[in-house]
Amino acid sequence: MKYLNNTPRSEWQILAKRPVIEKRNLDDIVNNIIDKVRIMGDVALREFTLEFDEFNLGELKVSPAEIEKAKSQVSEELKQAISVAYNNIYKFHAFQKVTEIPVETMEGITCWRKNVAIENVGLYIPGGSAPLFSTILMLAIPAQIAGCKNIVLCTPCDQNGTINPAVLYTASFLGINQIYKIGGAQAVAALAYGTESIPKVDKIFGPGNQFVTKAKELVQKNGIAIDLPAGPSEVLVIADKNADAEFIAADLLSQAEHGTDSQVVFTTNYEPLIEQVNLALEKQLSTLPRAGLAKKTLENSFSVLFNSVDECIDFSNVYAPEHLILAIENPTEYCDKILNAGSVFLGNYACESAGDYASGTNHTLPTNGYAKSYSGVSYDSFVKKITFQKITPRGLQNIGATVEIMAQAEQLTAHKNAVSIRLKKINN
Amino acid sequence: MKYLNNTPRSEWQILAKRPVIEKRNLDDIVNNIIDKVRIMGDVALREFTLEFDEFNLGELKVSPAEIEKAKSQVSEELKQAISVAYNNIYKFHAFQKVTEIPVETMEGITCWRKNVAIENVGLYIPGGSAPLFSTILMLAIPAQIAGCKNIVLCTPCDQNGTINPAVLYTASFLGINQIYKIGGAQAVAALAYGTESIPKVDKIFGPGNQFVTKAKELVQKNGIAIDLPAGPSEVLVIADKNADAEFIAADLLSQAEHGTDSQVVFTTNYEPLIEQVNLALEKQLSTLPRAGLAKKTLENSFSVLFNSVDECIDFSNVYAPEHLILAIENPTEYCDKILNAGSVFLGNYACESAGDYASGTNHTLPTNGYAKSYSGVSYDSFVKKITFQKITPRGLQNIGATVEIMAQAEQLTAHKNAVSIRLKKINN
Numbered sequence: 001m002k003y004l005n006n007t008p009r010s011e012w013q014i015l016a017k018r019p020v021i022e023k024r025n026l027d028d029i030v031n032n033i034i035d036k037v038r039i040m041g042d043v044a045l046r047e048f049t050l051e052f053d054e055f056n057l058g059e060l061k062v063s064p065a066e067i068e069k070a071k072s073q074v075s076e077e078l079k080q081a082i083s084v085a086y087n088n089i090y091k092f093h094a095f096q097k098v099t100e101i102p103v104e105t106m107e108g109i110t111c112w113r114k115n116v117a118i119e120n121v122g123l124y125i126p127g128g129s130a131p132l133f134s135t136i137l138m139l140a141i142p143a144q145i146a147g148c149k150n151i152v153l154c155t156p157c158d159q160n161g162t163i164n165p166a167v168l169y170t171a172s173f174l175g176i177n178q179i180y181k182i183g184g185a186q187a188v189a190a191l192a193y194g195t196e197s198i199p200k201v202d203k204i205f206g207p208g209n210q211f212v213t214k215a216k217e218l219v220q221k222n223g224i225a226i227d228l229p230a231g232p233s234e235v236l237v238i239a240d241k242n243a244d245a246e247f248i249a250a251d252l253l254s255q256a257e258h259g260t261d262s263q264v265v266f267t268t269n270y271e272p273l274i275e276q277v278n279l280a281l282e283k284q285l286s287t288l289p290r291a292g293l294a295k296k297t298l299e300n301s302f303s304v305l306f307n308s309v310d311e312c313i314d315f316s317n318v319y320a321p322e323h324l325i326l327a328i329e330n331p332t333e334y335c336d337k338i339l340n341a342g343s344v345f346l347g348n349y350a351c352e353s354a355g356d357y358a359s360g361t362n363h364t365l366p367t368n369g370y371a372k373s374y375s376g377v378s379y380d381s382f383v384k385k386i387t388f389q390k391i392t393p394r395g396l397q398n399i400g401a402t403v404e405i406m407a408q409a410e411q412l413t414a415h416k417n418a419v420s421i422r423l424k425k426i427n428n
Numbered sequence: 429m430k431y432l433n434n435t436p437r438s439e440w441q442i443l444a445k446r447p448v449i450e451k452r453n454l455d456d457i458v459n460n461i462i463d464k465v466r467i468m469g470d471v472a473l474r475e476f477t478l479e480f481d482e483f484n485l486g487e488l489k490v491s492p493a494e495i496e497k498a499k500s501q502v503s504e505e506l507k508q509a510i511s512v513a514y515n516n517i518y519k520f521h522a523f524q525k526v527t528e529i530p531v532e533t534m535e536g537i538t539c540w541r542k543n544v545a546i547e548n549v550g551l552y553i554p555g556g557s558a559p560l561f562s563t564i565l566m567l568a569i570p571a572q573i574a575g576c577k578n579i580v581l582c583t584p585c586d587q588n589g590t591i592n593p594a595v596l597y598t599a600s601f602l603g604i605n606q607i608y609k610i611g612g613a614q615a616v617a618a619l620a621y622g623t624e625s626i627p628k629v630d631k632i633f634g635p636g637n638q639f640v641t642k643a644k645e646l647v648q649k650n651g652i653a654i655d656l657p658a659g660p661s662e663v664l665v666i667a668d669k670n671a672d673a674e675f676i677a678a679d680l681l682s683q684a685e686h687g688t689d690s691q692v693v694f695t696t697n698y699e700p701l702i703e704q705v706n707l708a709l710e711k712q713l714s715t716l717p718r719a720g721l722a723k724k725t726l727e728n729s730f731s732v733l734f735n736s737v738d739e740c741i742d743f744s745n746v747y748a749p750e751h752l753i754l755a756i757e758n759p760t761e762y763c764d765k766i767l768n769a770g771s772v773f774l775g776n777y778a779c780e781s782a783g784d785y786a787s788g789t790n791h792t793l794p795t796n797g798y799a800k801s802y803s804g805v806s807y808d809s810f811v812k813k814i815t816f817q818k819i820t821p822r823g824l825q826n827i828g829a830t831v832e833i834m835a836q837a838e839q840l841t842a843h844k845n846a847v848s849i850r851l852k853k854i855n856n
Contacts, residue, residue, distance in 0.1 A: 081833040088533040088827070095531045096541065103523045105516035105788035113524065116767055118801050130838045166837050202801040220657075221645060225801035229651055244853070250846040257842040284849075289841050335816060339544055343815040349850055350819040353843040357834045358827050360533035361815040373546050373630040373653035375813040385803040387771040387789040388763060391778040399516070399786050405509040406785045409594050410558045413717050414685040415781035418678040421712075422777055425672070 001266065001281070002302040003274060009314075016319040018231065018368050019263055019300040026214040033211075034189040034218060041195035048186040053127075055161045060197040062168065062179040070168035082170055085137055085358035092360030093142045096379035108395025115383040117147035118225075120199065122191030123176075124206035127156035127183055131164035132207070138362050138377065139205045139227075140174045146382035151176050152201055154191060156183020184208075188215035192224040203227070205364070205377065227377050231368025232261035235352055236321035236341075238312040239277075241270040243327035244348055248273070249280035251325055254353050256297035257290040265319065266303040267312040274303050313337045320371040323352050340372045393426045429694065429709070430730040431702060437742075444747040446659065446796050447691055447728040454642040458613045461639075462646060465617035470624045476614040481555075482587045483609075488625045490596065490607040498596035510598055513565055513786035520788030521570045524807035536823025543811040545575035546653075548627065550619035551604075552634035555584035555611055559592035560635070566790050566805065567633045568602045574810035579604050580629055582619060584611020612636075616643035620652040631655070633792070633805065655805050659796025660689035663780055664749035666740040667705075669698040671755035672776055676701070677708030679753055682781050684725035685718040693747065694731040695740040702731050741765045748799040751780050768800045821854045 007015055036044040042060060049057045102112035123139045125132055136153070143151050153176050157163050163181060171179050180198050182190055188208075192215075194200030203225040204216055213230030220226045235255040237248050252264045266277060281298065285291050306312045309328055316324055320340035328334065331346040338344055342365030343355055356363045364377035391399070400423045407415035435443055464472040470488060477485045530540035551567045553560055564581070571579050581604050585591050591609060599607050608626050610618055616636075620643075622628030631653040632644055641658035648654045663683040665676050680692040694705060709726065713719050734740045737756055744752055748768035756762065759774040766772055770793030771783055783789045792805035819827070828851045835843035 077833055078837050081830040081837075084827070084830040085834060088537070091533045092531050092539045095528070098526065100523070103520050103788065105519045109516070109782075109787050111520045111788045113806070114763070119767060130840060132838060134834055134838060217649060223657055223659075223796060223798055225798075229648075231651075246849055246853075247846070250842065250849045253842040254840070254846045257840060284842075284845065287841075288845075289839070294842065332818065335542070338814065339547060340812070341814055343817070346816060346818040347820075349821050349824045349854075350817055351824075351846040351850060353831050353835055353840075353846045354537075354819055354824065354827055355815075355817055356831075356843060358830045359537050359817050359819065360531065360539045361817055366812075368651060370651055370653075371812065371814075373812065375811075376815060378541070378813060378815075380808070380813070383803075384768070384794075384799065384801065385806060385808070386766065386769055386799075387783075387804060387806075388774060389771070389778050389783055389787050389789055390760065390774040391782055391787065392775075393777050396777045396779075396782065399512070399782055402509040402512040402786045403781050403784075405505055406513060406562055407781055409506050409509075410560060410562060411717070412558060412682070412685060412781075413715075414678065414681040414712075414722060415784060417712065417716075418675070418682045418779040418781045421674055421678045422779060425674075426777075 001278065001298050004302055004304045006306060007304055012315055012318045016369065019261065026210060030185045030211055030214040030218055033185040034215060037186050037189035037195065038193045042197050045182050045186055045190055045195060048184065049182060052184055053156050054159045055157055057161065057181060060180045060182060062163065062181060067168050067172045070165035071172065073165035074169040078166060079169070082173060086141065088358055088360040089137055089141045093379050094145050097145055106395060106398045108392040108398055109389065111387065111389045113385045113387050116386050117149065118202050118382055118384060119148065120150040120152070120201040121148045121382060122201035122204045123151065123153045124187055124204060124208055124212060125153060125155040125167060126208050126212070127158065131167050133166040133170040134357050134363065135206060136167065136170045136174065138364050140176060142377065142379045143382045144174065145379055148382055150178065150199060150201070152178045152191060152199055154180045154182045154187035157181040185211040185215035188212055188219060192219035227364060227381055228366055228374055229370055231370065232263065233258045234263045234321055234367055235323040235325065236265040236267065236316050236319055237325045237327060238309060238316060239268045239270065239273055239327040240309055240329060242329040243273060245273055245276035245280045247348055247351070248277050248327060249284050251352055252281065253284055253288065253294050255323065256294035257288065260293060260296040262297045264297065264301040265321065267306060267315060269306055269308050269312060271305055274305060277303070309334065310337070316341065320369045322365045322367045322371060325350070325352060342366045342371045342376050396422055397426060429706065429726050432730055432732045434734060435732055440743055440746045444797065447689065454638060458639055458642045458646055461613040462617040462643060465614050465623065466621045473610050473614055473618055473623060476612065477610060480612055481584050483585055483589045485589065485609060488608045488610060490591065490609060495596050495600045498593035499600065501593035502597040506594065507597070510565070510601060514569065516786055516788035517565055517569045521807050522573050525573055534823060534826045536820040536826055537817065539815065539817045541813045541815050544814050545577065545811055546630050547576065548578040548580070548629040549576045549810060550629035550632045551579065551581045552615055552632060552636055552640060553581060553583040553595060554636050554640070555586065559595050561594040561598040562785050562791065563634060564595065564598045564602065566792050568604060570805065570807045571810045572602065573807055576810055578606065578627060578629070580606045580619060580627055582608045582610045582615035585609040613639040613643035616640055616647060620647035655792060655809060656794055656802055657798055659798065660691065661686045662691045662749055662795060663751040663753065664693040664695065664744050664747055665753040665755060666737065666744060667696045667698065667701055667755040668737055668757060670757040671701060673701055673704035673708045675776055675779070676705050676755060677712050679780055680709065681712055681716065681722050683751065684722035685716065688721055688724040690725045692725065692729040693749065695734060695743060697734055697736050697740060699733055702733060705731070737762065738765070744769065748797045750793045750795045750799060753778070753780060770794045770799045770804050824850055825854060
């Protein structure tokens with residue numbers, strides 16, 4: 001990690017820039033995949049699966065037999081862990097479901113909002129080295145609390161046509177039975193436009209590689225909603241002398257092992273910690289299976305010494321981290337100063353991995369500085385808030401003149417007439 | 429309006445397709461404008477203003493003197509109307525601001541969400557024939573309730589360099605003092621990337637022509653959040669024999685006068701209404717200044733007769749209208765059946781224009797079928813919901829094994845270590 005000492009505020013914007021990701025021009029490649037899926041449907045999906053996942057796929061949908069087999073392959077210990085995580089995630093997200101009371105804005109005029117589930121949602125779960133069954137919990141639980149009617153899951157199979165048992169078990173545990181062995185941009189295209197086998201959805205969720213995230217970006221242009229814009233994962237740790245260097249190093253590494261495009265940032269007002277954390281990083285790195293990945297990430301990363309915790313927080317607000325750890329004394333007192341972050345972990349025992357898996361909060365969060373304007377996934381991501389209004393004749397009398405005058409001033413006469421014609425009838 | 433009789437369900441998806449908008453390839457044109465503004469800043473803004481708005485702009489920012497002048501040009505009657513609308517909109521949106529209580533998901537693990545304002549927001553207000561000062565109310569009021577620090581407004585000036593007084597008055601009434609005389613794609617670019625005069629914002633709101641909406645789409649790809657994807661305005665009316673043909677015609681026309689790319693749909697289970705509404709449309713059309721526009725819109729529009737109100741609602745759910753009017757008996761009883769809509773108007777006296785201006789609900793709503801997955805603008809559009817979690821040593825003991833097992837199963841060893849290293853210290 002690069003070490004920076006009191007970087008002046010004028011350079012913070014530059015320091016907060018994420019490492020540039022190699023951006024090949026994916027637009028054409030991914031657009032072609034999408035077009036082919038739109039036109040040829042399942043045939044295209046099978047062709048791409050053969051090409052990219054190297055498996056000649058017959059039935060796209062995972063069969064009940066495959067799910068039964070997966071269930072028997074998952075340890076009781078893991079099943080128990082998934083159940084604990086489920087309960088916490090459910091509890092936190094169920095709490096987000098609130099019924100708003102109607103507001104009488106004027107006598108006779110009542111307005112309210114109502115949460116209505118997005119009917120059809122698609123969840124994309126990547127394959128590859130790490131089987132992200134935890135992401136199924138993070139997406140499907142709020143979808144079910146919201147009441148989404150159709151939850152469709154796509155995930156790539158391996159060269160033998162199989163899907164990681166933990167992924168199938170988790171989906172099945174949640175009662176999801178529409179699981180398709182399709183990955184990559186072709187899966188996003190199938191969810192966006194539908195094929196013979198895969199139903200079209202209204203919104204697509206989930207992480208993925210650069211093809212997947214490009215496909216999500218492109219279908220969004222055509223009106224298919226997506227959860228969040230994509231970016232590599234990141235953590236920023238703020239520590240004071242109260243912090244534990246071993247803990248900080250462990251947190252930085254848990255982020256660093258995600259991939260070389262991740263970034264980790266360590267800020268403190270206590271200079272000795274910088275060296276202590278570096279030593280702890282070296283020690284812990286040597287024991288990690290993904291040490292190579294993590295080491296490369298650390299090369300893209302930096303520590304900064306500031307004069308105070310407040311200054312660390314000011315920098316963090318410019319950086320807008322996906323994950324923010326406050327390893328400081330009385331962290332709760334600083335909550336009101338946090339302006340931009342995805343999820344915040346307070347104190348020495350709130351490690352990021354607790355939130356990644358099981359504490360209850362969601363792990364699908366805004367990266368790449370998007371925390372300035374985006375929220376992480378929540379119950380809200382799976383509903384629309386529809387407004388309703390009821391106006392009595394008395395209500396229209398109260399508001400009529402206001403609408404008429406404003407409509408006239410905007411030169412929208414028909415808008416005015418819609419009120420006038422009613423007032424006339426009321427007054428007759 | 430085309431008249432359709434009991435269109436079968438199998439054809440609803442096609443019927444719900446919006447009229448195709450002439451899509452010139454705007455990408456290159458708008459990309460060039462954006463690039464030029466990014467590189468040349470204010471100079472580019474002045475050049476484009478000369479080219480498109482035909483005014484040689486000196487100072488970009490509206491001066492206090494211009495605002496004072498505008499105040500004197502707005503009638504007391506209009507000022508009063510704006511004040512009434514302000515109160516209702518404020519009341520409804522303030523109600524959306526809720527403080528969520530922390531949830532203890534397990535002993536020692538507390539999670540909560542906090543609404544934090546998006547610091548910098550940009551509002552785009554179109555110029556042109558109708559000065560949309562009402563949109564300033566709809567965007568700035570929730571921004572202020574949310575606590576956005578910087579509210580920056582861009583709107584084009586006319587050939588004399590002036591802005592409609594009602595627009596300036598409304599902005600000033602709301603205390604907005606960052607008003608810039610810039611319109612079109614160049615205004616969106618300036619808000620997205622900042623220039624010498626115009627501050628960069630984190631999220632851009634507001635309607636506009638095809639250049640503006642294309643620019644919003646393009647900057648969104650670069651991580652600048654936007655309010656909603658764009659589409660022409662629309663209304664769907666569901667009426668039974670309890671409805672008033674004159675009222676329905678007035679509502680259809682108030683939507684139709686927006687522009688020829690708008691669409692209006694009329695559905696009923698009471699056949700005589702079809703003809704009555706057509707007659708009322710003809711009668712009312714003749715009195716409208718914008719009759720030409722409205723007439724063309726009606727040519728793109730249709731009435732459908734269905735067997736029942738329930739079937740009308742089923743069709744409406746497929747269509748997913750921006751505005752939905754239920755001109756039926758006991759409309760409240762049908763609310764739970766509404767699955768996809770932007771804003772719903774209940775009963776014969778809840779005309780759309782009431783909600784467009786002053787009842788309290790927002791008029792920035794999802795069009796083009798986006799109501800299936802998007803909500804209209806609200807307080808929520810101006811905040812991020814940041815999650816926080818506090819975990820005590822006892823809490824980590826409760827959840828530790830769960831996280832370790834799940835992390836191990838996802839092959840993320842460093843994630844596991846971040847817990848193990850802490851548990852070790854707690855247990856020592």
